[in-house]
Amino acid sequence: MSNWTLLLPILFLACFGILILISPKRVYAAQAVLALLGTAGALVTALLLFGKNLEFRTGWVGLGIDFDLRLYNFSSFIMAAITVIVFLTSLYSSVFMRSRPFPRMFFGFMLLEASFAIGIILANNLVLLLFFWAGMLGMLFALIMTGGPNASRTAVKAIVLNGVGDLCLVVGAGLAAWISGTFAMNQIRLPLDSFWNCFAYVMMMIGAVAKAGAFPFHSWIPDAAMDAPLPLMAFLPASLEKLLGIYLLTRVSLDLFWMEPGSALSIVTMIIGSCTILFAVMMALVQKDYKRLLAYHAVSQVGYMIVGVGTALPLGIVGGLFHMINNSMYKNCLYMTAGSVEKQAGTTDLHKLGGLGRKMPVTGFCFLLAGAAISGVPPFNGFFSKEMIFDAAMEINPVFFAVTLLGAFLTAASFLKLGHTVFFGKAPADSGAQVISAKEAPAPMLVPMVILALGCLLFGVINSLPLHGLIEPVLGSKLTESFAGLPQNMIIAGVSVVVLILAVFNHRYGVKKSGKASGAADHIHYAPALKQIYGLAEAGKLDPYNIGMKFVNAVAAVFFAIDRVIDKIVASLTSGLAALVSAGIRKVHTGQHWVYVLYIMGGVAVVAFVFIISK
Secondary structure, three states, rough: OOHHHHHHHHHHHHHHHHHHHHOOOOHHHHHHHHHHHHHHHHHHHHHHHHHEEEEEEEEEEEOOEEEEEEHHHHHHHHHHHHHHHHHHHHHHHHHHHOOOOOHHHHHHHHHHHHHHHHHHHHHHHHHHHHHHHHHHHHHHHHHOOOOHHHHHHHHHHOOOOHHHHHHHHHHHHHHHHHOOOOOOOHOOEEEOOHHHHHHHHHHHHHHHHHHHOOOOOOHHHHHHHHHHHHHHHHHHHHHHHHHHHHHHHHHHHHHHOOOOOOOOOHHHHHHHHHHHHHHHHHHOOOOOOOHHHHHHHHHHHHHHHHHHHHOOHHHHHHHHHHHHHHHHHHHHHHHHHHHHHHHHHHEHHHHHHHOHHHHHHHHHHHHHHHHHHHHHOOOOOHHHHHHHHHHHHHHOOOHHHHHHHHHHHHHHHHHHHHHHHHHHHHOOOOHHHHOOOOOOHHHHHHHHHHHHHHHHHHHHHHOOOHHHHHHHHHHHHHOOOOOOOOOOHHHHHHHHHHHHHHHHHOOOHHHHHHHHHHOHHHHOOOOOOOOHHHHHHHOOOHHHHHHHHHHHHHHHHHHHHHHHHHHHHHHHHHHHHHHHHHHHHHOOOOOOOHHHHHHHHHHHHHHHHHHHHHH
């Protein structure tokens, strides 16, 4: 296969995305078909390229900055995952986006976003990587804006938070290239034994985790869940950005730099992952909206991946990458179930939903499988990937194991509440006619959900399929054993199952205490001390973006005050000097002819004197 074929997945998506954007507004069917054709072409090409080792390099900017693409084990499987996700999302959106605002823009920008994403995966030059990375940021802003005028604030928030991470990535990439003397990523291998090497790693790590939506760069995601089109959430925060962020974090930690297990930077990375798990899942637990609850879990789940990769142990890295691909499957499926509920029932407010399992059995079945997978119920895929991460975390420090285990408990509690409320409970009396008369979603929305839900079961029961075929080859010679099959540490697995059972008892207690399924977490939400913390969080006072903007506004106010003072001083001096000069000029202008003649003669004498002296 020719090396230039590496361009095909990028070009398929980019060209069809542009065709959609220049198509007439009113031809929705044509836009949906073009999206399916473009994503199908990219998917077929990615599958044909799967497992190949290819490089495409041509001159670009000069100074060692080439248009350099490389396909190998890691990039091959991530590219396949991206194209599968974008194709299934296009199929789902072909029905969901009908009668929604700006479908043409949504389809066009979604394909361009996927094109930039594949460019990132294939890029073997740091500058080329940054080029595609910046393109994704622009498309993210545009995609959020397709939610309508009310989405503008969220779009700005997303571009600011992601822009900070991207700036850190630029700094880190520049330092790595300067230290190593090359922009070629496969030629950079830096030990973390000096300040500048460590600083470069930290900057690139921040860029990677920010793209993945980790704390504290996460707070745009719950807002986007309410403002942006729902397929965007399934496509980007739930899937694509996790794939890209964890891909880059793994490349930075394993290839570009050499991170040792238990080192200071390993611990820092794991702390970021642990905080992401805990803070996000605590917020997810108390949400009263289907989409917003899933949004916080989209943040929380990336914490497990960061912890796994941060251990720098083969077990943890394989677990983190396995969880990355598992998350893309079950989280995409869960968002699709939310979209089906929103389209068919007209709301995602948990207070108005109930009993949909009988009216939407396929959607309910898909939720059940995906919810079990994200909760870590055996034998689903999420159970096996979490067990690897738990085991590796315990080997580094039991504190990290405790945090990840607590996250698993709260995750299970969240989805017990969500599933019981929406699908298995009774609809409240004031739920509305659309909820009562809801029926199953159309087939193009169900097919992607069923594929993803069954994939969650398949990748668990036969976990050797993804582990042997996709993930373990990424580590190559670094891996001396396979982790397929049952968990290595059955004691930790037993503890995990006990935690799931405790989550069930917690749910039953919460339902009995509050009298309703949607209030199953109220005893935690309004517990002493937690009530005050939750109050601050729900008011946005703990949002890192809001805190940062207050600081920015305070600094801006100080500089504005300084500017006003300087302006006043300058204005006063200028006007005062002008007044003095004006007063002096008025005094010498007497209006007498002979005085002006003397001025002229005096001026001529001064000029003549200066001329004579200069000679």
